[in-house]
Amino acid sequence: MTRLWKSPTVAVGALIVGAWILVAILAPWLSPQDPLKSLTPLALPGGTGPQGQTLWLGADLLGRDILSRLIWGARPVLLLATLATGCAYLLGVTTGLIAGYVGGWTDEILSFVANVVLSFPVLVLYIVVIVSFGASPVNVVLAVTFGSAPAVFRIVRAVTVDIAARDYVAASRAQGEPAWRILLQDILPNAAPALTVDFCLRLAYSAITIGALGFLGLGLPPPAPDWGGMVSEGRALAFAFPHLVLFPCLAIASLALGLSLIADGLQADRDSR
C-alpha cells in the first residue's frame, strides 16, 4: 500500500478525488452562498451579488451562485456514482462467480442475459430505464447498475474460470469444502487485484454517465444542484457566457480524470509485479 502512494499517478489521482470528497462532505461550510437562492442573474466570474458578495465563478441564468452549486453538486455525483458502481459490482460479482464456477447451463443462461444487455447502446438503455421509471436518484442508480453489471459479470466470469482451474481450488474441492467457501476464500480474493482497477475505472464512467444523464434532463429533478444539469441549463447561452458550462464541465472532467489516474496507477503497479 505504501508503495502505491509513491507512484505520482496514484498520488495526483488520489489528491483530486480526495479533494472532491472533502468538498462534498464539507459542503455546508465551504459553500459561500445558498445554492438555490437567486442573486445576480448571469453575473460573470468575480462579479458581485446584491449584498456585495463576491461570486467567484459567477452566477447562472437564475442568478444562483455557480461555485456554491458546484460544491453542493459534488454530493449527488459522488454518492450516486459510488452507489451505482457498488450495486453493479454486487450483482456482477455474484453472478460472475456463479457462472464461472458452476459452468454449464447456469453459465449459458447468465452469459446470454449479459450479452443481450451489452448489445444495447448504453445510453439508450439508461434513457429507456429512466423514462419508464421516472427521473429520481434511485432510478439513476438502478439504470447505471443495470448498464454496468453485465460488463462486471463478464470480467468476473473470465477470471473465475481461470482461477477455478488452479490446483488450490481442486485441493479445496477434494477436501469437500462447500462451493460458497471456495468462491469466497479461494476465488474472490485472488480475483480482487484484477477487479480493483476495473472498479476505479467504472467509478469514473459512472460519474461521467451521471453527468450525461443530468445533461439529458434524466438526472436529479431541478432545482437540485447537478453538474450535468448545470451544463444543460447553460448550453443555450454558452457562447455568450462560457462560464455557465465551463466550470461544471471542468468539475466532471477532473473527477473522472482523478479516478482514471488511480486506476492507471493500480494497473501499472499490478503489471510491475
Added chain:
Amino acid sequence: MTALDAPVLTVRGLSLALPKGADRPFAVEDVSFEVRRGEILCLVGESGSGKTALSHAIMGALPAGLKRSAGEIRLGDRSLTDLSAKDLRRLRGDRMAMIPQEPIAALNPSIRVGRQIEEVLELHTRMTPAARRERCLSLLAAMKIADPERVAGSWPHQLSGGQCQRAVIAMALAVHPDLLIADEPTTALDVTTQAQILTLFGDLRARGDHGILMVTHDFGVVAEVADRVAVMRHGQIVEIGPVDDILKRPTHPYSRQLIDCLPRATPEPRPAPAGDAVLSLQKVCKSYGQRQILKDIDLTLQRGSTLSIVGESGSGKSTLARLLVRLTACNAGQALMEGEDLFDLRGAALQRMRGRVQMVFQDPYGALNPRRTVGEIIGRAARLTGLDAKGAKARTLELLGLVGLPAEAYDRRPAAFSGGQRQRIGIARALATNPEILIADESVSALDVSIQAQILELLQSLQTRFGLSILFITHDLRVAGQISDTIAVLKDGEVVESGPPQAVLHSPVHPYTRALIQASPGGLA
C-alpha cells in the same frame, strides 16, 4: 595448440553481481571454464545455483538487476564482454545459439515452423529464398524429422513437444554456430522423447562442428551425453572434470551428495504387501467426448502399501487421480473401498469419503492459495473434520511439526516458502483429515533431486507411522522403483504391465515398458 583445439568458449573469473538485498551478493562468483569443439560440457546444479544466469550472461542477455562485476567471456578469440550491443546481436545466432527449455514457448505460434527457420537464414546469410527453403528442409531432415516438408508447413501447435524441440534445434543450427547453449533442453519432454533428443545431441557432438554447453539438473542426462561436467552450487563451480570421474569418484562433498540423492534404480526387495485391499478399481473408463482417456483400468491398492502408476504425458494418469478424488466424474467402472463404490457416493457419504482419500498435487506453486496463510490453509482442512477453531489450530501446529516445518510457518503465506517446503505444506493439508489413502500426483517431479529425496523420505515415514496407502503417480521409473510395492505402467489409458518393481524393472514383459526403461536417462541399472 592448433586452431581446432582452441576452445570455442572461454569463461575466466566471471562474477555476476546480484542487486543489493538479495540472499547472496553474487548470482555467479568467480567462475572459469572452457568449452571445446566437439564436446558437451554439462553445467549441473539445483535451482538457484546460478546456472541459468551464467548461460544467459554468455548469450549477452542478462536478466534485469544482474551486473557483470568481474571476469571475461571469450567466444573463440573475441572477447564478448566489451562488444557493443549491435556486434553482440550479430554474433548471437551467427556464432552462438541457444536452445531453450520450453520448445513450444520458443516458437512463434502464429508463424509456420519452416518460415521461422528461414527467417534466421534471412537475417544472417545472403541466401536466395530457394536456397533458404532447401537449407531449412535439409536441417529438419538432419534432425531426423521423418517428413520435413510437412513439419516446415505446420504451425507449432500442430507438432508434438519432441518435434518442436527438433525444429528449435534446427533453427539454432541454421547458421553453423560455434557454440550451442542448451538450457534444460529435455526437461519438458517425455522420457522416450528425451532419449531421442539426447541421441540427437550425441550425433551433433560426433560431427565435431560445435561446442555444446548444456545446462541441466538431471544427472541421468549428464550420464547420457556429457563429456565433462561442472557442478554448480551457490553460484560457484565446486567441481569440474570428466564425466566418469565426477559420477564415479566425486571429490567435492556436494557432488557426492547430489549423486547420492538420485533415486536408486535397483529397488530394494520389499516384502509383498500383506494387507487387505483398501481400494480396488474395476473396469474404470473415462472419456471426453470421442476421446477415450482411460480404458478398463483394473488395479488394487493394498492397505499400507504404495502403488505407483507410471506413464508419459497423455497416458491418463492424472485423470485417474482426479477421478479418485471425485474432481471429475467417471463414465463406467467402480472404485471399491470397503465394499462401497467411491464413484457412487453422494452427500454426507461423499463428504466422509473425501476425508479418507486425499491428494497431494504436482505443482507446489499452484496448489496453495497465495492469499491465505499456511495456518488458514491447513486449518480449513482440519475444521472440516469437525474441530473447533482452537482444536484446528492445535492440529495444524501438530501437522506442521509432522511434516518438518517450524511453528512459525503458521502465520506466513505460501510465497515465503521454497518448492520443497510448499510440498510439505500440501502434504500437511492432505493429512489434516486423517486420510487412509494418499494420492500423490507427480508430487516430487517439480523438485530438485535433493529435495525430492527428502519428500520421498517424508512420505515413506508418514506411511509407516499412519499405515497410509499411497497411490503414487509419476513419469519417472526411477522414483517409482525406489518407493513402490507395486508398479503399474499406463499407456494410452491402459495398464500394459503391473507387478512388483523388481519384476517390472528387471524383466519387463511389455515392449512399452522395455522402451521406457531403455529411454530412462542414465540407464536404470
